[in-house]
Amino acid sequence: MSVFLANRDEPLYIQVAERIKGLIARNYQPGEVLPPYLQLTERYGVGLVTVKRAMDILAAKGIVTPIRRKGTVVNRRIRPGETRLGQVGLIVRSTINRLFEARYLGEIVGALALRLDCLGSNLRIFSLNRRSGPITPRDVVVAGVDGAVLLGVFDRDYIAAFAREDVPLVALDHHLDDVPLDYVVCDNAGATRAVLEHLVGLGHRRIAYAELFTTAPSWLGATDAEEAIREESDRVERREAFAAGMAELLPDAEAPRHVVVSAGPEDRAAGGERKIAELADAVRPEKDPPTAIVAESDYTAVGLIEALGRRGVRVPEDVSVAAIAGADMTAADIPPLTYCRVDFGSMGEKGMELLELRSRSPRPSEANVVRIGFEFTPGKTTSAPPGP
Numbered sequence: 207m208s209v210f211l212a213n214r215d216e217p218l219y220i221q222v223a224e225r226i227k228g229l230i231a232r233n234y235q236p237g238e239v240l241p242p243y244l245q246l247t248e249r250y251g252v253g254l255v256t257v258k259r260a261m262d263i264l265a266a267k268g269i270v271t272p273i274r275r276k277g278t279v280v281n282r283r284i285r286p287g288e289t290r291l292g293q294v295g296l297i298v299r300s301t302i303n304r305l306f307e308a309r310y311l312g313e314i315v316g317a318l319a320l321r322l323d324c325l326g327s328n329l330r331i332f333s334l335n336r337r338s339g340p341i342t343p344r345d346v347v348v349a350g351v352d353g354a355v356l357l358g359v360f361d362r363d364y365i366a367a368f369a370r371e372d373v374p375l376v377a378l379d380h381h382l383d384d385v386p387l388d389y390v391v392c393d394n395a396g397a398t399r400a401v402l403e404h405l406v407g408l409g410h411r412r413i414a415y416a417e418l419f420t421t422a423p424s425w426l427g428a429t430d431a432e433e434a435i436r437e438e439s440d441r442v443e444r445r446e447a448f449a450a451g452m453a454e455l456l457p458d459a460e461a462p463r464h465v466v467v468s469a470g471p472e473d474r475a476a477g478g479e480r481k482i483a484e485l486a487d488a489v490r491p492e493k494d495p496p497t498a499i500v501a502e503s504d505y506t507a508v509g510l511i512e513a514l515g516r517r518g519v520r521v522p523e524d525v526s527v528a529a530i531a532g533a534d535m536t537a538a539d540i541p542p543l544t545y546c547r548v549d550f551g552s553m554g555e556k557g558m559e560l561l562e563l564r565s566r567s568p569r570p571s572e573a574n575v576v577r578i579g580f581e582f583t584p585g586k587t588t589s590a591p592p593g594p
Contacts, residue, residue, distance in 0.1 A: 317554030504532025
């Protein structure tokens with residue numbers, strides 16, 4: 207039974223012809239022989255007759271020639287414009303009904319959808335966050351996608367498995383150094399440096415780093431929280447950039463305090479207030495408290511400001527708080543946040559640009575990491591450190 211989507215306005219054999227055309231564009235030179243028909247039926251989840259009719263279309267266009275006892279030989283290279291992304295699969299960690307609740311997700315998906323609309327392509331969203339278990343890379347591929355985008359997926363085995371599938375693939379908001387794919391991520395080091403330079407320029411010398419890590423539900427096969435933290439590239443880069451920046455900008459300062467608090471599903475269900483309070487107590491103890499706190503995200507920064515306020519700690523009069531990265535997150539009862547506003551829309555645009563490129567060319571031979579910019583916004587949550 208075919209597992210290609212039924213909502214395309216074209217016969218199945220034409221869809222398969224387009225998939226084979228993309229396969230040729232990415233992996234085959236003139237004179238090389240394509241896989242046997244039976245192998246292609248397994249690859250695309252269709253019948254033998256469908257594959258034969260698809261090959262007949264390609265032969266009529268002079269792209270391939272069937273040769274007896276040899277197989278189907280590629281005649282010529284696929285020209286730009288001959289391949290298309292008829293349907294793109296977006297694989298996300300969030301549930302679909304919450305996809306646009308997070309502003310950064312909404313910006314990325316909106317940019318993807320806009321580009322796909324210009325191409326006349328369809329977008330199908332696959333959620334890893336489902337109780338029946340994560341959808342596999344093979345499930346996505348045989349659903350008939352011509353390309354795939356991983357958004358915020360940082361499971362190493364999952365990404366590596368997807369990279370073994372024969373579809374164009376781009377990963378957003380996470381990267382692996384040892385899996386050759388196209389990745390689009392934030393300029394975490396640059397954003398961290400901008401925040402630190404701002405605080406040091408205001409006169410701060412005791413600066414702490416606060417990180418709230420939210421673990422995945424157990425039914426997603428979540429690993430130990432500390433192991434997951436090490437594997438999420440954004441967090442690793444921000445943490446390392448903070449340590450490097452402090453060593454360079456304040457070489458004579460005492461070792462900076464770095465606090466990580468893990469929150470599980472039960473904490474999220476309760477609004478995360480208990481874990482944020484725990485983080486606030488740890489990052490700003492009563493004895494020798496820091497004059498400034500750098501949070502890894504706007505979500506954590508806003509939570510810290512609220513938790514500190516409940517303890518009678520004023521921001522920024524008593525302590526300054528800044529976030530490394532965010533997407534215009536605001537709260538009615540706090541002043542405008544000092545943070546680096548990441549252009550997540552450009553992340554989606556660049557991801558689609560790379561996906562279009564890979565639809566007609568081989569994957570990179572090593573990890574190709576593209577970093578998007580940010581805009582530093584000095585809000586009203588930072589000021590000069592309080593006097594003695």
